[in-house]
Amino acid sequence: xxxxxxxxxxxxxxxxxxxxxxxxxxxxxxxxxxxxxxxxxxxxxxxxxxxxxxxxxxxxxxxxxxxxxxxxxxxxxxxxxxxxxxxxxxxxxxxxxxxxxxxxxxxxxxxxxxxxxxxxxxxxxxxxxxxxxxxxxxxxxxxxxxxxxxxxxxxxxxxxxxxxxxxxxxxxxxxxxxxxxxxxxxxxxxxxxxxxxxxxxxxxxxxxxxxxxxxxxxxxxxxxxxxxxxxxxxxxxxxxxxxxxxxxxxxxxxxxxxx
Numbered sequence: 728x729x730x731x732x733x734x735x736x737x738x739x740x741x742x743x744x745x746x747x748x749x750x751x752x753x754x755x756x757x758x759x760x761x762x763x764x765x766x767x768x769x770x771x772x773x774x775x776x777x778x779x780x781x782x783x784x785x786x787x788x789x790x791x792x793x794x795x796x797x798x799x800x801x802x803x804x805x806x807x808x809x810x811x812x813x814x815x816x817x818x819x820x821x822x823x824x825x826x827x828x829x830x831x832x833x834x835x836x837x838x839x840x841x842x843x844x845x846x847x848x849x850x851x852x853x854x855x856x857x858x859x860x861x862x863x864x865x866x867x868x869x870x871x872x873x874x875x876x877x878x879x880x881x882x883x884x885x886x887x888x889x890x891x892x893x894x895x896x897x898x899x900x901x902x903x904x905x906x907x908x909x910x911x912x913x914x915x916x917x918x919x920x921x922x923x924x925x926x927x928x929x930x931x932x933x934x935x936x937x938x939x940x941x942x943x944x945x946x947x948x949x950x951x952x953x954x955x956x957x958x959x960x961x962x963x964x965x966x967x968x969x970x971x972x973x974x975x976x977x978x979x980x981x982x983x984x985x986x
Contacts, residue, residue, distance in 0.1 A: 803879055867888060886918050943964060
């Protein structure tokens with residue numbers, strides 16, 4: 728299977744003399760696969776995601792999407808932020824259509840496609856509601872639909888479900904998997920939740936101090952279903968990744984200078 732996203736020896740510094748926030752990352756994502764980036768707060772995972780989106784440019788190295796070098800925000804990528812960032816004065820439907828509206832007037836086919844996305848996530852009856860009339864989970868669903876309405880080849884997600892309760896979070900994970908499978912969308916999902924990474928990902932990488940320190944393929948069949956969360960293979964993957972994260976935390980502590 729050919730790699731769709733390639734990240735080659737990417738480094739990123741804030742300022743020419745600053746230390747590397749992302750430090751020599753190599754990674755590749757095959758077309759149609761979901762990879763998850765797991766790490767503690769401040770490890771550089773969100774910065775790497777922004778680099779993959781073209782929102783930041785690497786200080787060194789290169790990123791390619793579908794063989795094309797990335798030199799700025801890619802029209803082939805959709806981005807879902809930590810907060811839904813919906814526009815309060817627009818309906819759910821018009822929020823979903825926003826990426827199209829910023830380029831041209833939406834057509835009837837565009838509206839039908841947006842309504843179809845809302846139907847697939849159980850929100851078609853809420854299409855006319857404003858964000859203030861939606862729950863947090865419903866707002867997150869609208870944000871995912873907005874990122875997918877223009878049929879991106881690549882979906883980049885920065886902990887979009889972190890603020891939600893556990894049950895709603897699991898429901899949105901299933902929605903995301905279903906929507907990505909529908910069009911064979913490639914995805915890079917950033918999270919600090921080990922179970923979420925294992926449930927969503929075909930492969931999971933652990934990031935610490937700007938570098939990828941551990942990687943594991945997730946050998947769970949697709950489509951995923953909630954009973955898998957209680958299977959021995961799921962627990963084993965979570966255990967290995969937790970050990971990797973704990974090992975990095977211990978190493979970081981040992982490197983700190985004495986007070």
